[in-house]
Amino acid sequence: MKVDYIIVGCGLAGIAFCEELRRNKKSFVVFDDASQQSSMVAGGLYNPVVLKRFTMAWKAMELLKMVTPFYTEIENNLNIEIVSKSPIFRIFNSVEEQNNWFTASDKPLLSEVLSDKLLKNSNTNINANFGLGEVFQAGKIDTVTLVNAYINCLKKEEKFVETSFDYNKIIVDKDKVQYQGIEADFIVFADGFGLKENPYFKYLPLIGSKGEYIVIESKKLKLKGTLKGSIFIIPLKEETYLVGATYDNFDKTNQPTEEAKHILIDKLKTMIHCDFSIIDHIAGIRPTVKDRRPLVGKHPIVTRLAVINGLGTRGVMASPYLAQQLFNHLENRAELDSEIDIQRFEKLFIS
Numbered sequence: 001m002k003v004d005y006i007i008v009g010c011g012l013a014g015i016a017f018c019e020e021l022r023r024n025k026k027s028f029v030v031f032d033d034a035s036q037q038s039s040m041v042a043g044g045l046y047n048p049v050v051l052k053r054f055t056m057a058w059k060a061m062e063l064l065k066m067v068t069p070f071y072t073e074i075e076n077n078l079n080i081e082i083v084s085k086s087p088i089f090r091i092f093n094s095v096e097e098q099n100n101w102f103t104a105s106d107k108p109l110l111s112e113v114l115s116d117k118l119l120k121n122s123n124t125n126i127n128a129n130f131g132l133g134e135v136f137q138a139g140k141i142d143t144v145t146l147v148n149a150y151i152n153c154l155k156k157e158e159k160f161v162e163t164s165f166d167y168n169k170i171i172v173d174k175d176k177v178q179y180q181g182i183e184a185d186f187i188v189f190a191d192g193f194g195l196k197e198n199p200y201f202k203y204l205p206l207i208g209s210k211g212e213y214i215v216i217e218s219k220k221l222k223l224k225g226t227l228k229g230s231i232f233i234i235p236l237k238e239e240t241y242l243v244g245a246t247y248d249n250f251d252k253t254n255q256p257t258e259e260a261k262h263i264l265i266d267k268l269k270t271m272i273h274c275d276f277s278i279i280d281h282i283a284g285i286r287p288t289v290k291d292r293r294p295l296v297g298k299h300p301i302v303t304r305l306a307v308i309n310g311l312g313t314r315g316v317m318a319s320p321y322l323a324q325q326l327f328n329h330l331e332n333r334a335e336l337d338s339e340i341d342i343q344r345f346e347k348l349f350i351s
């Protein structure tokens with residue numbers, strides 16, 4: 001079998017790269033063994049603002065422009081609904097925070113995404129004595145529906161192999177790569193935290209940050225958008241909400257923990273005061289990087305192997321841009337954005 005590309009990983013990074021290939025009429029096959037699940041547990045929020053400091057997120061406006069067209073095209077092609085443009089409401093904890101917000105909302109760029117009105121809390125089940133601020137141009141992608149539907153479509157097209165990719169079985173020739181009888185021009189690794197097992201790219205400083213959510217049901221809460229206090233409360237379907245997430249740089253397993261559950265319940269109780277029941281608890285490892293920038297580019301020696309990783313906490317917004325960058329780099333020799341190019345870590349590579 002001969003294809004243009006083999007892709008390892010079908011999370012947000014792999015899907016975004018597949019979309020580039022599909023649009024450019026390239027043939028490909030995708031391997032995934034469900035060993036990582038960051039994209040399956042993600043809150044799916046796209047949000048241009050760092051809500052701790054009221055600053056713009058990395059390349060926020062540039063990335064934001066790509067989000068809706070990118071995911072809407074997938075919605076149309078797969079006949080699914082995954083995009084919801086719902087606002088985020090930030091709870092203020094003090095007058096000082098209110099002042100910081102309004103100072104920020106006067107600044108260029110931030111003025112486009114931060115409301116300059118102080119919203120009074122009208123929901124008696126929420127604790128927000130100092131009011132709320134609204135983030136515009138935010139929303140949510142249903143990443144579970146996206147990943148499941150995408151994999152189903154690839155299966156129908158016989159482009160999906162549901163098995164572990166064995167990195168040691170790659171055969172590198174001068175003008176192609178081979179893997180278990182499949183010949184390709186390039187292998188692209190979109191393996192998330194699985195990169196730690198990847199002998200070609202494990203030199204890169206991927207740290208990984210475990211995150212956990214609880215899913216609650218609450219008939220009384222009745223939120224009209226995502227609420228951000230010490231944690232996020234994200235409306236799902238039928239009076240259920242995603243509540244989280246935690247950050248843990250030490251535990252690298254995908255198993256939910258009792259400790260995180262209690263932390264989330266305690267924080268939730270400071271934000272709301274109505275009854276709720278916990279109906280699920282999930283965990284995954286965010287592929288975070290030492291310098292908080294993505295990891296994109298070709299292997300320093302085996303240049304038919306490439307990586308798209310390090311999506312960090314904002315995979316929904318970053319993935320379409322990173323996929324476009326990598327595709328143009330591999331196909332058109334375009335230079336990569338230096339902030340994402342793995343060349344910045346060349347000193348860590350020992351051949």
Ligand SMILES: Cc1cc2nc3c(=O)[nH]c(=O)nc-3n(C[C@H](O)[C@H](O)[C@H](O)COP(=O)(O)OP(=O)(O)OC[C@H]3O[C@@H](n4cnc5c(N)ncnc54)[C@H](O)[C@@H]3O)c2cc1C
Pocket residue numbers: 008009010011012013014031032033034035036037038039040041042043044045046163164165166190191192193194195210211212213244245246283284285286287308309310311312313314315316317
């Ligand atoms: C709790 C939590 C909340 C988050 N909330 C948000 C949010 O609200 N908004 C946002 O934008 N981002 C959020 N993120 C971050 C987001 O989930 C990630 O940035 C993104 O999902 C990473 O995508 P990925 O494709 O790189 O990795 P993954 O989703 O982990 O995908 C990697 C894939 O590679 C496969 N794989 C790995 N190794 C192999 C192998 N050897 N063989 C075969 N397959 C392999 C895995 O099975 C997996 O499917 C959150 C993350 C977590 C954990």
